Amino acid sequence: MRSIGQAAALTGLKQTTIRYYEEEGLIRPPQRTESGRRRYGEEDIKRLGFIRHARALGFELADIRSLIALSDRPDQSCIEANHIAQRHLDTIEQRLAQLSALKRELTLIARCCCGGVAAECRVIEALSDHGDCQAIHGA
Amino acid sequence: MRSIGQAAALTGLKQTTIRYYEEEGLIRPPQRTESGRRRYGEEDIKRLGFIRHARALGFELADIRSLIALSDRPDQSCIEANHIAQRHLDTIEQRLAQLSALKRELTLIARCCCGGVAAECRVIEALSDHGDCQAIHGA
DNA sequence: CCTACAAGTTCCAGCCACTAGAGGATCAAG
DNA sequence: CTTGATCCTCTAGTGGCTGGAACTTGTAGG
Secondary structure: OOOOOHHHHHHHHEEEEEEEEHHHHOOOEEEEOOOOOOEOHHHHHHHHHHHHHHHOOOOOOHHHHHHHHHOOOOEOHHHHHHHHHHHHHHHHHHHHHHHHHHHHHHHHHHHHEEEEEEEOOHHHHHHOOOOOOOOOOOO | OOOOHHHHHHOOOOHHHHHHHHHHOOOOOOOEEOOEEEEEEHHHHHHHHHHHHHHHHHOOOOHHHHHHHHHHHOOOHHHHHHHHHHHHHHHHHHHHHHHHHHHHHHHHHHHHHOOEEEEEEEEEEEHHHOOOOOOOOOO
């Protein structure tokens, strides 16, 4: 059994984050010592690792909640899990496309700064006038 | 002079957002009618457009504040503006790299779902075990 | 046994950039 | 005068934590 500090060190999460996950019901409340300190078993550590990994992949807590529910009922079809992953993948792809559009425009804007005074600054000018900016505002 | 509704329609911002920007000091408080309704002039609309565009490019309000301050003192060097843009570009590039890494891993994970039961679900398994996941956790 | 000090506890506020909703006032048209 | 659109202020909520205050426990050394 580990303390919250050890759990944090093992999973790479912060103690406050672990407590937050408990509060949010993402992990079950761990055992406590007589004095009230949390004690985590191997299963708890595993689940924390799961959450950590899923968060690192950008899943939202709501999705993670669903994935956890799925893994707790191992007889169920995993189509749902795949669905969640697929949906997330779509989101990521959208964001990627958006971001590269941003990058393109921003590169253009940033490149034409010649170091003059702000009155002639292309950066500020380009930001003021979005006539030549396409399809960014659908963000 | 335009009402806040017109300003919103012209800039693509919501009324609440415009009021929020006012509260945050990103725009100066507009004139008011006798009854207290906001009236926006051309300059105000322009500035709102500026903010809108910068936000669409992903600049944070703090950066936008600096950019506005710069454009208000047109005699100053625009190196600062360029610096802000460059910094933002770096952030975007980092996020892009991160996102494509996520996409790669997630694609791998999602692909191996064969539609079986959750106990054998590769998606859940892959999330539990991040032994084969590289360098995502530096996010 | 006493003293530090590290590590844990709860609770509450703050972050960002809005957004939603309540509840009321005002405006323009018919 | 009524109706419905528009506007006003104020408060609270979003997600996913993070930080701090104020307190209690555990442990190691002297």
